[in-house]
Amino acid sequence: MREAGLAYALVLPSLVVFGAFIFYPFVRNFYLGFFRTPPFPGLPKKGVGLTQYREVLTSHDFLNSVKVTVLFAVYTVPTGIAAGLGLAVLAHQKLRGIGIYRTIFSSTVATSVAVASVIFGTLLNPNVGLLPWLGLQTNPSILQNPSWALLAVAITTIWQNLGLSFILMSSGLQAIPDELLEAAQIDGAGAWSRFRNVIVPLLSPTIFFAVVVGSIFAFQSFGQIELLTQGGPTKHTNVLTYFIYTTLQQQQDDGKAAVLAIALFGITLLLTLVQMRLLERRVFYAR
């Protein structure tokens, strides 16, 4: 079986990487979760069975973190998709120079999380930013303000993802035959009715997909938190990944971090399964 030999040789490089850096660390999380990290370095780790799972997953900090992350997703995902969809629909008309607007609307894909966060961090800065001048200063300043900090991070994120959302929605829109929208026009549908009765239903697979993928992204958000709020004020922006990061880096608590990581995986898996179910049911017409 020379062909089989060649095949294994071809997949081997990938498999080595996956094994070493995805599957092994993934599985090891479950093992790490059984051991409690001693309060002082140097003491032996103590096997505690499922106790640590129970403790961490019912702890106030964890529940708060899940709440914050869900809230963050709720702030960012629907708004981001709606904004991308709105811009895509607006840019989907026959106008001279429309390409320039398309480029501008997709331009934020060129920004990274760090770039976006530093820009917004500056704009929202209490000393050099624009808010005091606009008379929108909050006390304490917005990124230190329990009621506003998460929202500020969310706005940064929405802006940074706007380009991606726009591109995704635009290519979905381009897949809708022009004739359908023209037919609707002739059938007497106004702009809103065309949007509501033709565009949205036909785009619903793309939208569902974006909702789920966007939620998965939202649950992995880290950089903007680290740069803008460090989880504060008083854990009001302590999203799951940031929680994992501090548990690992500052508390050096592998065991607890592993349980948190497993929780993150569980949530992602849930979202993926939901997506598969919904997409299956939602692909309701064939071409």
Next chain:
Amino acid sequence: MTEAARGDVDVDGAGIAVSLREVTKTYDNGVMALGPIDLQVRKGELVSLLGPSGCGKSTALRIIAGLEAPTSGTVRIGSRVVNDVEAKDRDVSMVFQTYALYPHMSVQRNIEFPLKSRGMPRDERATRVREAARGLGLEGLLDRKPAQLSGGQRQRVALARAIVRRPAAFLMDEPLSNLDAKLRVQTRAELIELHRRLAATVVYVTHDQVEAMTMGDRIAILDRGVLQQIGPPQAVYDEPANLFVAQFIGSPSMNTIGARVVADSEAVAVELPGARIMLPAPTGAAVARAGADDVVLGVRPEHVRIDGGQLPATVSVVESLGHERHVVCRLDDGTMVIVREAADASPARAGDAVGLSVPSEHLHVFDAGSGRRVAV
């Protein structure tokens, strides 16, 4: 623009359902797709817009529908100028080549959509949809999605969606071209019937001349954005306004033979490769009046006879279609002449030297320079 090319209807607008006046269209990329063209469609009339691919048929239709704005000119639906009216507010409906059915809606909802968009009450909608569906034999299919229908059924749903509104005019852009040959003939007949039953005004775009001839009360022939001729099918067939129309209409298409005009004191004759033909008096007079030296003679294949006539030719191919025969001949200078004859006529064979005769009353004379019809 020649006289014949003008829409031959009064200008005052009574009884006119759709009218284009001096309409031109230049696309943003600089393509001059249309015009200027004039076209009047009477109420209850079916006008076929016929022409080769890319001649501007769809453009004209889309301008009437309001999907495309004319660069200049006036568009009217009824007596109302609609240049400024959006597609959704023009009283027209359209059947697209690809049908453009909403894939996510059932047949019922597809047909209902134009009524719903206009805010018609539910009961009335239901009645109208039922009526339209019955008229097109769609009653059993109302709950299906378009993907679950055959091509012919989809086509009928598209028609139902168009008629359910009872608009001032129907616009159809090659609605049959996605059907197979047999279904196309059948649907063609159904469309004619429907048109009669509803006394509907229809602008029907097609590039199939048989379709245009059989369906149209009048046909309008377009070439490169310019209206070449408009009139009843038989009139256009019998008296094509120019060479383009002459060759576009009819299958096999009209034979054309280059010729020189030879005029003496009594009569006008034309000189062909290997023969000279006297023109009948009125034709000759017209040719003389036009003062052309070079002309193109046109004669339909069914009017040429292989009977030892004065025009020498060689048979090159004989195509038998069963009920008739096309004999392809070549004149001395290589010009091709096709003769259409009954299957039981005396058989000519490839290679035979024959003499053709062309009855002068069936001779069309065109100016060689402009291509325009000269005679009578």
Next chain:
Amino acid sequence: MRGEAGVTEGRPVRRRFAIVARYALLTVLAAIVLFPVYMAVVGSLLKTEQITSRPPTMLPTHPTWDSYSTAWSAGHLATYLRNSAIVAVIITCGQVVTAILAGYAFAFLEFPFRRTLFVVFIATLMVPFEVTIITNLNTIVSLHWYNTYAGLTVPFLATGFGAFLLRQAFLGIPRDLQDAAALDGYGHLRFMTRVAVPLARPAIAALAVFGFLSAWNQYLWPLLITKNDQLRTVQIGLRQLRATSIEQVNVTLAGVVLAALPLVVLLVVFQKQLVRGLTAGAVKG
């Protein structure tokens, strides 16, 4: 006819108004989208004393490029950018090569456990990288790869997404071509390099642009794995720059512009590939 001169000549007034309104709306929205970037560019061109002036400077009347040179050398931006470029290029090349190899095997070769292995590849997409950092950090430290290019790149040299994308592209290649090549005496390796790879170029380009973009934008892993300016990538560099020059916002913003510029150029050049990669890549999640 006479009364309609206004209608027949040129564009009708109402239509023209509607068009102007559309452009106005688009322009306002474009301005909103660009506003943060605009402010960053303006801020980077200001002198230090202008930064805190109120009302804020919206137009740099006396632009100065000083903050750029400060960010470039004193702020180590040059080093950060170089590191990012090295890391992103290594990761991109690695991903493309491993994806071609694996994608080829799944598309063209018959072997036991093919389906199972393919499921394994797809399963990697289900595991967010954040879930694996705990052990990966240990692994990298024990391999003595902490604060090295190897540590920054090796975990990302293969992706299930890339293999999937190229398998799809390879499956689009007609079987006849493979048969013809076999008749010409091509072996698998020659067929792969001479026929399959050139034909799959659009997908490969999409994967490369997408891979480069994600590598360039990485934040969590480089933060965990680097400890000094010699190895930091530009994303982490921005963090450092901000921390060290709180009073010098103009320098920080100059750094932001410099960090974003390479991607702007890349995306302008590879717009089409990017769109293809992103729309396919969104599958990855």
